[in-house]
Amino acid sequence: MNAIETCDLTRAFGERVVVDRLTFAAPRGAVFGFLGPNGAGKTTTVRMLAALIAPTSGSAMVAGYRLGEEDQDIRRNVGLLTESPGLYERLSARQNLFFFARLYDLDAARAETQAERYLRMLGLWDRRDDPVGSFSKGMRQKLAIARALLHEPSVMFLDEPTAGLDPEAARTVREFIKELRTEGRTIFLTTHNLPEADELCDTIAVFRTRVLRIGAPATLRAELFGNGVRIRIAGDAEPFLNVARALPFVHAVAADGDVLNVSLDNPDEQNPSLVRALIEAGAAIRYVEPREHTLEDVYLQLVREGEPQERAYA
Amino acid sequence: MHKALIILQKEWLELRGERTLLMTILIPPLLLTILPIVAVYLIGMTPDEDTAQLGAVIADPSLAGLSELELGQAVMGKQFGLMFLIMPLLVPATIASYSIVGEKMRRTLEPLLAAPVRTWELLLGKCLASLIPSLIITWGAAAVFVLALRLIVLSDQVYRVILGGGWWVLLLLGSPSLALLMVAATVAISGRVNDPRTAQQIAAVVVVPILALFVAQLLGVVVLTPLLALIASTALAFLAILAFAGAILLFERENILTRWAS
Numbered sequence: 223m224n225a226i227e228t229c230d231l232t233r234a235f236g237e238r239v240v241v242d243r244l245t246f247a248a249p250r251g252a253v254f255g256f257l258g259p260n261g262a263g264k265t266t267t268v269r270m271l272a273a274l275i276a277p278t279s280g281s282a283m284v285a286g287y288r289l290g291e292e293d294q295d296i297r298r299n300v301g302l303l304t305e306s307p308g309l310y311e312r313l314s315a316r317q318n319l320f321f322f323a324r325l326y327d328l329d330a331a332r333a334e335t336q337a338e339r340y341l342r343m344l345g346l347w348d349r350r351d352d353p354v355g356s357f358s359k360g361m362r363q364k365l366a367i368a369r370a371l372l373h374e375p376s377v378m379f380l381d382e383p384t385a386g387l388d389p390e391a392a393r394t395v396r397e398f399i400k401e402l403r404t405e406g407r408t409i410f411l412t413t414h415n416l417p418e419a420d421e422l423c424d425t426i427a428v429f430r431t432r433v434l435r436i437g438a439p440a441t442l443r444a445e446l447f448g449n450g451v452r453i454r455i456a457g458d459a460e461p462f463l464n465v466a467r468a469l470p471f472v473h474a475v476a477a478d479g480d481v482l483n484v485s486l487d488n489p490d491e492q493n494p495s496l497v498r499a500l501i502e503a504g505a506a507i508r509y510v511e512p513r514e515h516t517l518e519d520v521y522l523q524l525v526r527e528g529e530p531q532e533r534a535y536a
Numbered sequence: 537m538h539k540a541l542i543i544l545q546k547e548w549l550e551l552r553g554e555r556t557l558l559m560t561i562l563i564p565p566l567l568l569t570i571l572p573i574v575a576v577y578l579i580g581m582t583p584d585e586d587t588a589q590l591g592a593v594i595a596d597p598s599l600a601g602l603s604e605l606e607l608g609q610a611v612m613g614k615q616f617g618l619m620f621l622i623m624p625l626l627v628p629a630t631i632a633s634y635s636i637v638g639e640k641m642r643r644t645l646e647p648l649l650a651a652p653v654r655t656w657e658l659l660l661g662k663c664l665a666s667l668i669p670s671l672i673i674t675w676g677a678a679a680v681f682v683l684a685l686r687l688i689v690l691s692d693q694v695y696r697v698i699l700g701g702g703w704w705v706l707l708l709l710g711s712p713s714l715a716l717l718m719v720a721a722t723v724a725i726s727g728r729v730n731d732p733r734t735a736q737q738i739a740a741v742v743v744v745p746i747l748a749l750f751v752a753q754l755l756g757v758v759v760l761t762p763l764l765a766l767i768a769s770t771a772l773a774f775l776a777i778l779a780f781a782g783a784i785l786l787f788e789r790e791n792i793l794t795r796w797a798s
Contacts, residue, residue: 298652308642309644
């Protein structure tokens with residue numbers, strides 16, 4: 223069962239299409255990364271899915287409720303961490319949480335319990351009665367996360383949860399997201415932090431007004447760059463290009479100084495044959511290593527390919 | 537209604553921490569209370585021919601038989617008594633404008649709108665948060681005025697003239713409607729501007745009918761009888777309810793969010 227499903231979800235502001243025919247499904251309990259450059263339409267997408275703004279066309283189901291028809295139910299069952307924490311600075315941490323817990327239909331006793339639970343969990347209990355205005359950025363972000371969780375939503379939208387945080391605070395937030403995932407919640411995460419997305423997400427969508435590609439990070443790497451190995455040879459690698467090219471399972475090969483970059487389907491099975499062929503051709507192999515591509519490589523490749531295609535909404 | 541009360545409670549908690557805003561709210565009513573008391577007292581001590589002549593041209597039978605000094609007190613007291621109708625317009629405008637525009641400025645509106653709260657609940661909570669203090673302040677200040685008059689007026693008749701039936705009807709029935717009218721206007725405007733002062737200044741247009749009544753009474757065109765006050769209060773109540781409904785309709789969550797909260 224999917225926690226979020228969209229079909230051709232589109233949002234235009236006047237003539238400008240910001241989200242164009244977005245179609246995807248996020249399974250229950252998964253961390254779904256939504257990556258894209260600034261102005262790509264990520265926040266608009268989050269706002270649509272959290273029933274804050276209406277789509278221009280298309281449909282979506284969020285937490286089992288139909289967008290546009292059951293918006294109050296959606297709001298009741300999702301948690302939203304907005305880009306800016308948006309906390310009441312003159313109120314204490316506990317007052318902030320208590321207020322939102324009550325808005326999410328928790329009775330006073332449960333609101334107190336939940337506020338305490340998350341304040342303790344995020345290490346803010348000792349500062350519970352201090353005004354939020356005196357909190358550091360990291361503390362505010364943690365408090366905003368606690369606010370999004372008070373009513374135990376099944377789906378959480380986290381918009382740039384670690385943006386602007388120092389490494390320690392960012393790490394705490396990441397660890398907390400991992401913990402949420404183990405609780406079976408679905409997390410829709412927008413971030414610019416690609417190593418973070420790689421670490422946390424089961425599936426990512428690279429997005430720029432429209433979806434450029436969706437898949438598991440490892441699958442996207444393989445799809446875009448294939449599997450590959452780097453073979454360092456004693457001396458120039460150029461003379462061995464044709465030896466590698468002649469092998470039927472090699473898709474591509476390039477020489478870079480003393481390194482031979484080879485793309486193939488299944489390195490585990492095909493590496494021995496490749497190495498044997500090179501040795502037979504006289505290559506003195508120093509070492510063989512898998513060729514790693516980061517999510518950043520995937521992202522940059524996709525974003526560069528996906529020219530901004532703004533179309534007038536018809 | 538339950539969520540409106542939760543919002544009301546939060547608004548008051550926030551207001552308690554806004555010392556500057558509290559001063560802005562409390563100083564004008566304080567002045568509007570002291571000024572009439574001092575003025576009525578001084579006029580009762582000083583014979584003034586102009587005021588006496590003014591009393592003669594005002595077609596108000598309740599002024600008949602008053603001495604020159606009493607007439608001075610009665611005419612001025614009646615005029616200053618209208619100040620207490622301006623008070624329910626001043627206080628809520630300040631609170632309401634900070635309440636909505638403040639949320640936009642502090643970027644707290646998006647999490648609030650993401651919660652399962654209906655627009656009418658949100659606006660009712662915010663309206664009540666400014667309406668209730670304004671009525672407490674207005675009625676409290678009026679109580680001080682009434683008690684002070686008891687001590688400073690020259691005769692019981694002057695007291696009865698200043699605090700006539702019309703004044704009481706407007707104070708008790710008209711001021712809640714006036715306050716709601718002002719809050720609704722401020723809330724509606726606050727959704728469209730990004731500075732609390734701009735919202736207050738535009739909403740201040742609601743004061744104009746009160747000033748018109750002030751001038752009309754001074755010129756003797758209007759005598760504020762209980763019946764007239766009752767009719768005016770009923771009309772104001774209708775207007776206030778309409779204005780509140782209008783404010784809900786004009787509060788476009790989506791526009792406010794995409795224009796201001798990002």
